[in-house]
Amino acid sequence: SKRNRPPGPPGIPFLGNAFQLSRNAWAVFEQWKHEYGPIVHMSIAGQSFLVLNSNKVASDLLTRRANKYSDRHRSIVAAETLTGGIHIAFARYGDGWRRQRKSAHQGLTKEIQHTFSAVQSLEAVLLADSLLQDPDSWDNHLQRATASLIMAVTYNLPPLKSETDTSIAHIRAHMDRLAYALYPGNFLVEIFPWMEHLPAFLAPWKKEAREWFRKDSDTFMALYKDTLDRMTKNSNPSFVASLEAQKDQHGLNLLEKAWLAASLYGAGAETSYSSLQWFMVAMVHYPEVQEKAQRELDAVIGASRMPEFSDFENLPYLRALVKEVFRWRPPIPLGLPHRLTEDDWYEGYFIPKGTLCLANIWAINRDPDVYGPDAREFNPDRYLDEKGQLLPAVLDTQDESHSSFGYGRRICVGRHVANSTMFIDLATILWACRIRPSLDESGNAYLPNNEANTNTGLTLHPVPFKCVIEPRYANTRAIIDQTKEFYLHANGP
């Protein structure tokens, strides 16, 4: 009965309006926590939604009852047509998704992740190099580096020349189409599914989306086959190589494997780019954090070499800094919706089958009950004990201490790659560069608004801003050159 539903605001008639309530829906939902509590129900155009505003309710439902809360919503244009139902992130909970997930999991485990360390180190050095050579374009360098890393990890491709490299133009255009199709309200058929049965001349999107699926499938299969060809000539690691090495490959056919590989770009490039951008925002706003991290790097590494993965254990402050970047500004503030597949009861509330559950990662990550009164501030020390060592994780989100990678069976499968890439990128940037706010005409430091964002529809990015980036040591450039040569050689042909 409606009486047993969790509390929430009155229904909102049109889906299109819903997420435009405010561009920052997650912040509005966070306010609702004070009004309605940690679990909020709303109905939009007849669709039930639950907003989960605390880690406890998100973990109780999405993780502990994952057998019922792991489906995705039906998206006719994006998930069923544009991506043919085989994009892992949007696929319905069932056998197809399960086989892709097992393969992705096996191809991106912590252990396999170590095989990517040479390419991650190379990209980190190239990034620091470009930041120092052309500091004004720092944002483009971050975007190039994150895109390049994902292409290298997935397909063992050489570093991209720029963030607009023609080799990724197609996959980026695919992402734009997907983001457009997923944006609530852009396709009426998502609100009125009967429109799916309209004849083609009244529903031109059908022909267009099917055509794009065919073209994208051709491109992704060509990328996959090209990697297979190169695998006959070298034994460099890649996600494709690890998929091929899996016994029976969980029954995935070539089309499914090609889409699985291509989906890593969509899931991993913009999210990692967003995190690096917010790191830059934090560095100009919190100079004391930057200095503390650099003191640790100086003590452990010194000026004569660049950071390496083998320094990981000795850099607890840096590791805490990585966690804090992910916590402070989650790239996907509302996660991806989890759909409930059967009726459920929770703490006396009835939750009907088909409800879409949104973990409000934004609110969960800044919950003062978990992170204390300074939860909104950027403070890596919150993860460290009095001896400066990392404390056990504060949330039951697989050791992360934040919820930015989501929950349950759908938790981000690329999180080990994301964590280790951030570790080596931040260590390398902070070792090589001093990052300062730029000065205005009167000589005052210009600090970007650290709440303002441009939301691309899928990921959260800061508004563009200027800053000053300088080398930290007299011999920084020379050491970067040496290290670059070393990793270019280590990554082979």
Ligand code: HEM
């Ligand atoms: C920068 C960091 C990243 C963040 C914050 C992030 C966050 C997320 C979130 C919130 C989800 C949805 C989880 C849920 O439904 O509860 C997700 C799913 C996913 N992520 Fe990530 N991600 C990141 C990087 C990556 C990387 C580097 C890869 C690939 C190498 C990746 C691959 C995926 C895939 C394939 C899924 C879909 C999983 C599924 O639906 O089963 N992510 N990610």
